[in-house]
Amino acid sequence: MRDFAIGVDVGGTNLRVAAIDANGEILQRINLTTEVRAGRDAVLEEMVSAVEALRARHASGARLAGIGFGVPGLIYMKEGKLRESPNLPGWHDYPLRDMLEQKLGTRVFLENDANAAALGEKWMGHGREVDGLVMLTLGTGVGGGIVLDGRIWHGLLGMAGELGHITIQPDGPRCGCGNHGCLEALASATAIVRMANEAVAQSSSPALQAAAAGGRPITSAIVYSAAKQGDPAAREIFRVVGWALGIALADLVNAFNLPMYVLMGGVSAAWDLFAPPMLAEVERRSFVYRAGGTRIVVSKLGADAGLFGAAYLPLSAAC
Amino acid sequence: MRDFAIGVDVGGTNLRVAAIDANGEILQRINLTTEVRAGRDAVLEEMVSAVEALRARHASGARLAGIGFGVPGLIYMKEGKLRESPNLPGWHDYPLRDMLEQKLGTRVFLENDANAAALGEKWMGHGREVDGLVMLTLGTGVGGGIVLDGRIWHGLLGMAGELGHITIQPDGPRCGCGNHGCLEALASATAIVRMANEAVAQSSSPALQAAAAGGRPITSAIVYSAAKQGDPAAREIFRVVGWALGIALADLVNAFNLPMYVLMGGVSAAWDLFAPPMLAEVERRSFVYRAGGTRIVVSKLGADAGLFGAAYLPLSAAC
Numbered sequence: 001m002r003d004f005a006i007g008v009d010v011g012g013t014n015l016r017v018a019a020i021d022a023n024g025e026i027l028q029r030i031n032l033t034t035e036v037r038a039g040r041d042a043v044l045e046e047m048v049s050a051v052e053a054l055r056a057r058h059a060s061g062a063r064l065a066g067i068g069f070g071v072p073g074l075i076y077m078k079e080g081k082l083r084e085s086p087n088l089p090g091w092h093d094y095p096l097r098d099m100l101e102q103k104l105g106t107r108v109f110l111e112n113d114a115n116a117a118a119l120g121e122k123w124m125g126h127g128r129e130v131d132g133l134v135m136l137t138l139g140t141g142v143g144g145g146i147v148l149d150g151r152i153w154h155g156l157l158g159m160a161g162e163l164g165h166i167t168i169q170p171d172g173p174r175c176g177c178g179n180h181g182c183l184e185a186l187a188s189a190t191a192i193v194r195m196a197n198e199a200v201a202q203s204s205s206p207a208l209q210a211a212a213a214g215g216r217p218i219t220s221a222i223v224y225s226a227a228k229q230g231d232p233a234a235r236e237i238f239r240v241v242g243w244a245l246g247i248a249l250a251d252l253v254n255a256f257n258l259p260m261y262v263l264m265g266g267v268s269a270a271w272d273l274f275a276p277p278m279l280a281e282v283e284r285r286s287f288v289y290r291a292g293g294t295r296i297v298v299s300k301l302g303a304d305a306g307l308f309g310a311a312y313l314p315l316s317a318a319c
Numbered sequence: 320m321r322d323f324a325i326g327v328d329v330g331g332t333n334l335r336v337a338a339i340d341a342n343g344e345i346l347q348r349i350n351l352t353t354e355v356r357a358g359r360d361a362v363l364e365e366m367v368s369a370v371e372a373l374r375a376r377h378a379s380g381a382r383l384a385g386i387g388f389g390v391p392g393l394i395y396m397k398e399g400k401l402r403e404s405p406n407l408p409g410w411h412d413y414p415l416r417d418m419l420e421q422k423l424g425t426r427v428f429l430e431n432d433a434n435a436a437a438l439g440e441k442w443m444g445h446g447r448e449v450d451g452l453v454m455l456t457l458g459t460g461v462g463g464g465i466v467l468d469g470r471i472w473h474g475l476l477g478m479a480g481e482l483g484h485i486t487i488q489p490d491g492p493r494c495g496c497g498n499h500g501c502l503e504a505l506a507s508a509t510a511i512v513r514m515a516n517e518a519v520a521q522s523s524s525p526a527l528q529a530a531a532a533g534g535r536p537i538t539s540a541i542v543y544s545a546a547k548q549g550d551p552a553a554r555e556i557f558r559v560v561g562w563a564l565g566i567a568l569a570d571l572v573n574a575f576n577l578p579m580y581v582l583m584g585g586v587s588a589a590w591d592l593f594a595p596p597m598l599a600e601v602e603r604r605s606f607v608y609r610a611g612g613t614r615i616v617v618s619k620l621g622a623d624a625g626l627f628g629a630a631y632l633p634l635s636a637a638c
Contacts, residue, residue: 083610146574148467155576159607162573167566167604170488179569179604247486250498251570254481255465257474285486285498288478291402 004062006051007311008069009113010034012087012140015043016304017050019058020311022065024124027058029307040090048103066107066314069100070116070306072143077158080110086141086176109313113137113306115152115161117299118145120309121262123316125300133260134252135305136163136245138267141176142184146256164188166251168244186244187274189220189266195237196223205233224270241267242274246281253286253294264299271298323381325370326630327388328432329353331406331459334362335623336369338377339630341384343443346377348626359409367422385426385633388419389435389625391462396477399429405460405495428632432456432625434471434480436618437464439628440581442635444619452579453571454624455482455564457586460495461503465575483507485570487563505563506593508539508586514556515542524552543589560586561593565600572605572613583618590617 002021009016011034018029030050034043051067058064073085080097082088100108111119118135121127131150137143144163146153153160164184165177172181173194185191199205200212207226212218226234249261263271279296282289299305322341327334330353337348349369353362370386377383392404399416401407419427430438437454440446450469456462463482465472472479483503484496491500492513504510518524519531526545531537546553568580582590598615601608618624 144574148472153467153575155607156578156612157576157607157610159610160574160576162576162607165573165605165607166570167487168489170562170566177606243489247489251485252574254484255463255479255571255574256472257476257479257481259475286481286484287496288474288476288481288484291476291478293475 001061001063003065003315004058005065005311005314006054006067007307007309007313008047008051008067009116009306009310010043010047010069010071010088011113012036012072015047015050016307017047017054018307018311019054020308021062022315024308028054030054036088040088040094043088044099044103048100051104064106066109066317067100067104068109068111068116068310068313069096070111070113070310071096072113075110075112075158077110077154080108107314109310109317111152111310111313112143112145112158112161114143115145115154116309116313117143117264117305118147118161118262118309119152119312120305120307121264121299121301122147122150123312124308125305126262126295126297127260130259132256132258133262134163134256134258135262135264135299136248138187138189138263138265140189142182142188148258163248163252166248168247183244183248187241187248187267192220192223192237192241192267193218195240196234199233199237205231207231208234220267220270224273227270227273235273238270238273239277241270242277243281245274246278247285249278249296250282250285250289253282253289257288259293259295261294261296262299263297264302264305268298321381322384322634323377324384324630324633325373325386326626326628326632327366327370327386328435328625328629329362329366329388329390329407330432331355331391334366334369335626336366336373337626337630338373339627339634340381341634343627347373349373355407359407359413363418363422367419370423383425385428385636386419386423387428387430387435387629387632388415389430389432389629390415391432394429394431394477396429396473399427426633428629428636430471430629430632431462431464431477431480433462434464434473435628435632436462436583436624437466437480437581437628438471438631439624439626440583440618440620441466441469442631443627444624445581445614445616446579449578451575451577452581453482453575453577454581454583454618455567456584457506457508457582458584459507459509461501461507467577482567482571485567487566502563502567506560506567506586511539511542511556511560511586512537514559515553518552518556524550526550526553539586539589543592546589546592554592557589557592558596560589561596562600564593565597566604568597568615569601569604569608572601572608576607578612578614580613580615581618582616583621583624587617
C-alpha cells in the first residue's frame with residue numbers, strides 16, 4: 001500500500017489543503033479562505049474538517065503517513081507552538097501541534113511556511129536537481145527557508161532562515177522587526193506600496209498619481225502595471241527591489257555556496273523588471289557567484305510550494 | 320596505540336606545525352617563518368622537513384592518522400588544488416595535495432585556513448560546548464568558516480563561508496574582491512590602516528599624525544594605542560569596525576541561528592574597543608539574537624585554532 005500525506009498551507013488569507021502521495025502526485029486538493037477574523041478556533045475547525053474530508057476519501061487506498069502544516073510565523077519546534085505570527089493574532093503560545101494531534105488522532109508536523117516552501121521546492125520543484133537551496137518568499141513580508149543536504153536547516157531555536165531581515169541598507173527604511181534597511185523593507189509587496197505612496201506624495205509619478213486619484217489603495221500589481229507602461233518612478237521602484245535582492249543573494253551565495261536560490265511569492269511575478277538589476281548586483285558583489293554553478297530561479301511550484309513541503313514533512317519523516 | 324595527527328597552518332608570514340593527539344594534546348610544535356619570497360618549492364620543502372621531523376619523533380608511540388594543512392585562499396576541494404591565494408603567489412593551480420601525499424607517503428587533507436580555524440575552535444576551543452559555530456578571522460583580510468553539526472560546511476565548490484565579503488555598506492569602500500563595502504573593507508587590519516591614513520590626510524587625528532610623522536607606516540596596533548589614549552579619530556575607526564561586524568553578525572544570526580559566533584585574528588585583540596558598538600548593532604538588527612541563546616566570543620585557541628583544525632581533519636576522517 002502506497003503512502004500519502006495531507007499538507008496544509010495556512011496563509012493569512014488562503015488555506016490550502018491537499019492529499020499528496022509519496023510520488024508527489026496531488027490526489028485531491030481543497031482551497032479555502034482563512035477567516036482570521038472568525039477567530040482561532042473557527043480556523044482550526046475549518047482546517048480539521050478539510051483534513052478529515054481528505055482522509056476519509058483517500059485512507060482506504062493508501063496509508064496516511066501524517067499531516068503537515070506550514071504556518072506563517074516563528075515556531076517553537078520542540079514544543080510545537082507558535083512563538084509569534086503577525087498574520088495569525090491570538091495563536092501565540094497556543095499548543096497548536098498537540099491540539100491538532102488530539103483532534104486528528106494522528107501524527108502532526110508543524111513548520112514555518114517559508115521553510116515548508118523551501119522543502120516543497122526541493123522535493124518536487126526545481127530543487128529536485130540539487131542537494132540544497134535557499135528560498136526567498138516575496139510577499140507581504142519576505143520569508144526565507146534553507147535546505148541543506150535535503151533537510152530544512154532550523155538552527156538553535158528553529159529560527160534560522162530569517163532572510164527577510166538581512167540588512168541591505170544600514171540607514172534604510174524602518175522594518176517591522178525594529179531594524180532599518182532589511183531586505184523586507186526594500187523588496188516586499190509592502191515595501192513596493194510604501195515606495196509608490198512616497199512617489200505619489202512627491203508627485204514624481206504621473207501613472208501612480210492617476211491610480212491613487214481613483215481612490216483605490218495602490219497595490220504592488222498597480223505599480224507593476226505602471227512600470228510596464230514606462231512610468232519612470234514605478235520602474236525605479238523595481239530597480240530598488242532588484243538591487244536589494246541582489247545584495248541579499250550575493251551575501252547568501254558568499255555564505256552558503258549553494259547551487260540554487262529560488263524566489264517565489266507575489267513579487268516574484270515582477271521578475272522581468274527586477275531580475276536585470278538583481279543579477280547585476282550578485283555578479284558584482286559575489287566572486288563565489290562569478291565562479292559559476294549558481295542558479296537563481298523563480299519557483300517551479302509557485303503558490304503550491306508550501307503545500308508540497310507541508311505534505312513532505314510526514315512523508316520524509318516516515319522514510 | 321593512540322592516534323595522532325600532524326597539523327600545518329600555512330600563513331602568509333608564519334608556518335606553524337604541530338603533532339597533536341586524538342585528545343587534542345599538543346605533543347610537539349615547530350614554529351617557522353613562511354619564506355614566501357624564497358618561492359613555492361622552498362616553502363614546501365620546509366613544510367615537509369618539519370612534518371617529517373615530527374613524524375620521526377612520534378610515530379613509534381602512536382599511530383599517524385594523517386596530515387592536515389590549513390592554507391589561505393580558495394581551494395578546489397575535490398582536486399586538492401589552490402584556486403587562488405593572495406598570500407601565496409605561484410601556488411595557483413598547483414596540485415598541492417597530490418604533491419604533498421607523494422612527498423610524505425601518507426594521507427594529506429587540505430582545507431581553507433579560516434575553515435580549519437572554525438573546525439579547531441569547534442574541536443578544542445569554546446565550540447566544544449556546541450554543535451555548530453561561525454568563525455570570523457579578522458586579520459589582513461576577513462575570513463570565515465562555518466561548522467554545522469560538527470562538520471565544515473563547504474557548499475557546492477568548497478567556497479562557502481566567504482563571510483569577509485558580506486556587503487555591509489552598498490556604496491562603501493572598494494574591496495579587493497571587486498565589491499564595495501564588504502566586511503573586509505571595513506573591519507580588517509588593512510581597513511583600519513586605510514581609515515587611519517585617511518584620518519592623517521584629513522588632519523583629523525593628532526595622535527595618528529604624530530605616529531605618521533615618525534616615518535614608520537601606521538599599523539592597526541598603532542591605531543589601537545591611539546584609540547586607547549583617547550584619540551577621537553582612532554576611536555571612531557574602531558566604532559566603524561564594531562558597526563560593520565555587528566551588521567555582519569546580525570545577518571549571520573538571522574540566517575543560521577547558530578549558538579556561537581567566534582572572532583579571532585589580530586583585530587580581535589581590540590575587542591574592548593569594538594565590542595560595545597558591535598553588540599549594540601546585533602541587538603538592534605536581529606530579533607533572532609534578541610530571542611536569546613546566541614554567544615559572540617573571542618577564540619579560546621587564538622592563533623592556534625587553525626593548527627588544531629588542520630590536525631583534526633585526519634583525526635575526524637579516521638573516526
